[in-house]
Amino acid sequence: MADPMKIRTTVGAEFTEVRVLMVHPMETGQRKDSSGNLVPIHFIQEMSVKLNGRSVLEGQISQAVSRNPVFSFRLKGAKAGDKLEIAWLDNRGERNRSETAIA
Amino acid sequence: MNPFRRRTLAAIALLLLPLRALAAWNKEAFQAKSAADALKSLGVSAPAESQDILIEAPQIAENGAVVPVEITSNIPGTRSIAVVVEKNPFPLVAKFDFSESAVPFVKVNVKVGESSFVRAIAEAGGKHYTAAREVKVTIGGCGG
Numbered sequence: 001m002a003d004p005m006k007i008r009t010t011v012g013a014e015f016t017e018v019r020v021l022m023v024h025p026m027e028t029g030q031r032k033d034s035s036g037n038l039v040p041i042h043f044i045q046e047m048s049v050k051l052n053g054r055s056v057l058e059g060q061i062s063q064a065v066s067r068n069p070v071f072s073f074r075l076k077g078a079k080a081g082d083k084l085e086i087a088w089l090d091n092r093g094e095r096n097r098s099e100t101a102i103a
Numbered sequence: 104m105n106p107f108r109r110r111t112l113a114a115i116a117l118l119l120l121p122l123r124a125l126a127a128w129n130k131e132a133f134q135a136k137s138a139a140d141a142l143k144s145l146g147v148s149a150p151a152e153s154q155d156i157l158i159e160a161p162q163i164a165e166n167g168a169v170v171p172v173e174i175t176s177n178i179p180g181t182r183s184i185a186v187v188v189e190k191n192p193f194p195l196v197a198k199f200d201f202s203e204s205a206v207p208f209v210k211v212n213v214k215v216g217e218s219s220f221v222r223a224i225a226e227a228g229g230k231h232y233t234a235a236r237e238v239k240v241t242i243g244g245c246g247g
Contacts, residue, residue, distance in 0.1 A: 015206050028214070030192070045128040046127075046128055049205075051204060054202075054204070055202060056201075056202045056204040056205045057199060057200065057201055057202065057205045058199070058200045059197060059198065059199045059200070059209075060127075060128050060129060060133070060197065060198045060199075061196065061197040061198075061211075062133045062193055062195060062196050062197065063193070063214075064188060064191055064193065064196045064213055064214045065196060065197060065211060065212070065213055065214070066168060066169045066170075066211075066212035066213060066214055067168070067169075069211065069212065070210075070211070070212055071209065071210065071211050072173075072208075072209070072210035072211075073205060073206075073208065073209060074205065074206035074208045075204055075205055075206070076203075076204050076205065076206060077204055078204075
């Protein structure tokens with residue numbers, strides 16, 4: 001089971017900023033470990049952001065996103081108490097999902 | 104096709120169904136080894152240079168493993184933004200699709216293998232627009 005995401009939301013006048021940290025090694029498949037073996041490629045491929053059950057943003061990413069990816073997004077019309085749901089899926093089929101209320 | 108194989112395939116299809124909620128990962132585009140091929144696989148041809156796409160990134164990145172890139176598209180009706188690091192072994196880094204409830208904006212940390220242009224491609228009203236910004240890297244971010 002993957003580590004939970006850390007989600008922080010800030011409601012502003014024009015938009016709500018969402019910052020999410022996903023704990024993931026994001027291995028490129030080109031790095032060698034201490035004994036000189038290539039570390040297999042392992043990275044998040046897809047992510048989705050839902051607001052009150054409606055998809056507002058979807059992303060496809062590559063192994064070139066940094067380790068433990070941090071994303072910021074800006075949502076329109078979100079208000080305190082709205083339900084925010086973020087999910088990801090990696091190249092090994094592992095997935096993770098976090099839910100929070102906009103603060 | 105024998106019945107067992109058919110059932111197995113049906114089971115696999117069922118397992119794959121939940122993925123439909125997410126945009127399918129564009130394997131061809133992400134595995135392209137040049138920016139031109141990646142863009143072709145995304146269906147982008149001859150994007151127009153635009154000053155309405157803003158890219159914020161460090162001019163000089165000390166550590167190519169973590170380069171913060173912030174992209175805003177001020178082009179009305181922007182539906183997606185793709186991020187390409189032209190000199191990376193696999194240049195396409197990300198593609199984000201925005202609904203009307205999301206500002207066409209994203210901030211993400213990316214790996215930059217060597218000094219390169221970081222290019223953003225926005226899609227609005229069925230047309231593509233692009234802007235780029237150079238990032239110089241002192242220590243690469245892909246091998247190690």
